[in-house]
Amino acid sequence: MVRPGTYSPLKDKNNIAITNRMKPVIEDASSVDANGLDGGCEDAVAEEGDLELWDSRYMLRGDQHSADGAFGNSRWGPRGWCRPSCIPITIILILIVLVVLLPLLDHQNSHHGKGGSSSNSSVCEDSCRFTLVESIPEGLTYPPGSTPHPSTYQTWMTMIENAENSIEIASFYWTLRGSDIYKHPSAWQGEDVFKALMEAGANRSITLRIAQNFPNPKQPNLDTEDLIRHGAAEVRSVNFPRLVGGGVLHTKLWIVDRKHVYVGSANMDWRSLTQVKELGAAIYNCSCLAADFGKIFDVYWFLGLPESEIPGEWPDIFDTAYNIFHPMSVPFNGTEALTYVGSSPPSFCPDGRSTDLLTIQEVIRTAEKFIYISVMDYLPLIIYAPKVQLWQVIDDALREAAVNRRVEIRLLISEWNSTKPSMDYFLRSLAAISGSYHGVTVRVKHFKVSSTAEQAKIPFARVNHNKYMVTDNTAYIGTSNWSGDYFTKTGGVGLVVRDNATEASSPESKSSIRGQLQAIFERDWSSRYSTPINLSD
Structure with missing residues (x-):
């Protein structure tokens, strides 16, 4: 079903990664279930009627005369x-x-429906349940009632227990067990998740498919090797250096039975459950949205084949009908919202898929009152390259919002042992425009996760790893840090949930998904763990 939507974004076709259709068939077509991709959201199919030609004998009336016997007129x-x-x-x-x-x-109609200029939204008829998910590191305390959301550990365990047929996971790396990286008592949650996945794949006849970043000697992914050894999982590794010349698969995505989804900042790492601050979304009983996420997983699964290449034209089975121009209308917790999923890098985006970067730009562009951002890294640079390069796409979008439209900007950026010293120079530059003209407001704070002496020994932990943005009308939950590399050569996804016009203007908007995400940001912003950036350094 299709109905007119209220969403009307800028129709800049040059910025959306839409390719033409591809005629060749994938060599490993058996690995992709075309029926499974549909997930209950059917495309309209045009039916061709028969062209009925009348016999000319019924049309040739030259032998019929008028009343006076002449042809006349x-x-x-x-x-x-x-x-x-x-x-x-x-x-x-x-x-x-x-x-x-x-x-x-x-x-032309098909092109508009999948990636063109239509502002209509397709309606999902599932009764979808949506909840925000957090990992609060041990020792991090908040006022009572300010952390009402389920933990990442609880969410993952629930999804494994409720799985009936399949679990598909797209991941960066695997260190769920303490023995993988650093033995610590708090590793028990990750070890529970690993055991549950092993049980599901080996003993419960659950199909466990894992698309992971190509391992290397520093990150050998011993967990997935054990899953393969016990016949619990099928694993494919996506080799980004071979496919795109650099980068990694940085996505953190679960799809269960093609109807439940987790997406967020948490890696398959025990530290992401107890020692790192994470944020994600869990979506239940939502086949139409899970099917769209499934198309992204299927891209990874195909490209994980040893001799795979990125197609010049992606086959139709990878196409999506949902993007910034044509969002899906989904009843999250009984309230209609407009949603779609962006992906990166652009070469991984088949017909109709908005890039993750375009998604972020659109959320910034459509904000009217405020933009709140919480990410681990914010750098307007290409940093993972032989030569550092300036990359100001997001930075320029924020400056335009602050100066041209007087939208309030707040950035909550992580401070930890691995913070790059150069980052503060760019943050101070952005914050410096605040007050330059009346109504221009840009504020920046650091968020630092406190540590005991024992916790400080855990490598690459005790950090705010969030990757989200919330505005007065939209929630965005992603898997990428905010530097140019993550949008040009790195695999990532971003989920957009936009309040409909009625919900955004209602007093109850604070209870919406967007409103709940705003509350999380404001809690962290005003907490004792955040401090304003020093503009005088």
Whole structure:
């Protein structure tokens, strides 16, 4: 079903990664279930009617005279405009028009529906349940009632226990067990998750498919090697250096039975459950949205084949109908919202898929009152390259919002042992425009996770690893840090949930998904763990 939507974004077709259709069939087509990709959200199919041609005998009326026996003003006579000799030529011309123009019109309609300029939204009829998910590091305390959301550990365990047929996980790396990286008592949650996955794949006949970043000697992914050894999982590794010349698969995504989804900042790492601050989303009983996430997983699964190459034109089975121009209308917790999923890098985006970068730009562009951002890294640079390069796409978008539209900007950026010293120079530059003109407000704070002496020994932990943005009308939950590399050569996804017009203006908007995410940001912003950036350094 399709109904007019209220969403009307800027229709800049140059910024959306939409490719033409591809004729060759994938060599390993058996690894992708086309029926499974649909997930209950059906595309409209145009039906071709039969062209019925009338026998010319019923049309040739030249032998029929008028009452006075003459042709007079008849259309059918030798002097009329519709001569019998013209009829065969006319029929041929009509057939040519139908054969040539109808396919073009059909292609144009299909293109609009999948990635073009339509502002309509397709309606999902599932009763979808949406909840925000957090990992609060041990020792991090907040006022009572300010952390009402389920933990990442609880969410993952629930999804494994409720799985009936399949679990699909796209991941960066695997260190769920303490023995993988650093033995610590708090590793028990990760070890529980690993045991549950092993049990599901080996003993419960659950199909466990894992698309992971290509391992290296520093990150050998011993967990997935054990899962393979026990026949619990099928694993494919996506080699980004071979495919795109650099980067990694940085996505953190679970899809269970193609109807439940987790997406967020948490890696398959025990530290992401007890020692790192994480934020994500869990979506239940939502086949239409899970099917769209499934198409992204299927891209990884295909590219994880040893000899795979990025197609010049992706096959139709990877296409999506949902993007910034054509969002899906989903009843999250009984309230309609507009949603879609962006992906990176652009070469991983088949027909219709908005890039993750374009998604972020659109959320910034459509903000009217405020933009709150919580990310681990914020650098307007390409940093993972032989030569550092300036990359100001997001930075420019924020400056435009602050100066041109007087939208309030707040950034909550992590401070930890691995913070790059150069980052503060760019943050101070952005914050410096605050107050330059009346109504221009840009504020920046650092968020630092406190540590005991024992906790400080845990490598690459005790950090705010969040990757989200919330505005006065939209929630964005992603898997990427905010530097240019993550949007040009790195695999990541971003989920957008936009309040409909009625919900955004209602007093109850604070209870919406967007409103709950705003509350999390404001809790962290005003907590004792955040401090304003020093503008004088």
